[in-house]
């Protein structure tokens with residue numbers, strides 16, 4: 246926890262304003278993260294993945310620092326524009342777009358789009374005609390599948406196509422008059438293996454070669470996100486990722502290294518945010534001595550901690566009694582829904598002295614929390630965010 250967050254929470258408590266869970270996000274940490282990405286991957290443009298945390302303060306800071314933005318929808322494009330990014334610094338990186346949204350994006354000045362099949366490239370070509378934009382001015386990159394091995398939050402088969410098909414998709418885009426610009430992939434979110442980019446870069450290099458044989462000169466590789474934040478398990482620093490990626494680029498592209506882009510989300514904002522929540526109930530399901538305790542918090546899966554699904558993301562939870570003896574607990578949220586359990590398969594050690602009304606601090610909560618919170622499930626309001 247940063248000193249600024251600690252001071253902020255203390256003042257808030259002294260003023261008696263600490264009702265309900267809150268996520269506090271320290272912009273200084275985001276600033277440091279951006280600097281670390283820019284230093285570790287010096288010849289790469291950073292496109293912050295807005296979906297990780299679209300707080301206007303975060304977007305404005307990053308826009309000021311020179312970041313570009315990866316967006317998933319027209320509202321995210323509008324948020325990035327409102328934060329001061331120009332349209333040439335924004336990509337529409339979702340491979341699943343309504344054609345009318347592509348038209349709207351083009352009218353807002355966006356010229357960089359992701360595709361993973363010919364039908365999506367067709368939509369973009371038609372949308373360009375409707376928006377009165379020359380197809381040659383519209384850049385498309387084709388996303389390829391990655392197995393997500395080594396990632397705590399793999400992105401499955403939903404996005405991308407096999408590398409061999411990407412060659413055809415890019416050729417199709419080229420025939421439509423679009424600018425076939427390059428290849429993208431995502432190695433899976435919270436990727437702990439710095440070597441995970443190697444296989445995807447080998448495929449990207451193959452696609453570049455095949456397209457060249459068909460007379461299409463690709464020039465860009467979008468290396469995606471996947472850079473981890475610190476939860477319970479230790480993870481390598483961003484410099485190690487930069488080194489491994491540079492080695493893989495050199496290995497597969499030799500002295501013709503393409504233009505590169507990264508799209509960090511979690512790695513940019515995860516460690517900047519901390520949730521303060523409250524213990525609502527501590528109980529047992531039987532009087533047996535060895536029965537685990539159930540600790541119910543005022544935040545759960547529907548209040549912003551959706552990434553505890555399948556216990557994929559294991560947050561570090563701190564309490565004021567962490568010096569005491571620990572015992573295994575099940576941790577659950579406050580709603581009347583039985584799936585609202587955070588950790589049960591693998592019990593979570595918490596201090597035996599933890600009791601009703603105590604505050605807990607959930608670290609590494611700056612990414613994929615506030616926007617995941619339900620609007621009013623069971624009457625609970627969405628997670629509040631305060632940016633300091």
Ligand SMILES: Cc1ncc(COP(=O)(O)O)c(C=O)c1O
Nearest residue numbers: 294434435470471508509510511
């Ligand atoms: C296209 C795209 N880029 C970047 C990201 C950000 O990934 P991460 O938070 O792992 O950095 C995502 C996350 O889902 C994504 O879908």
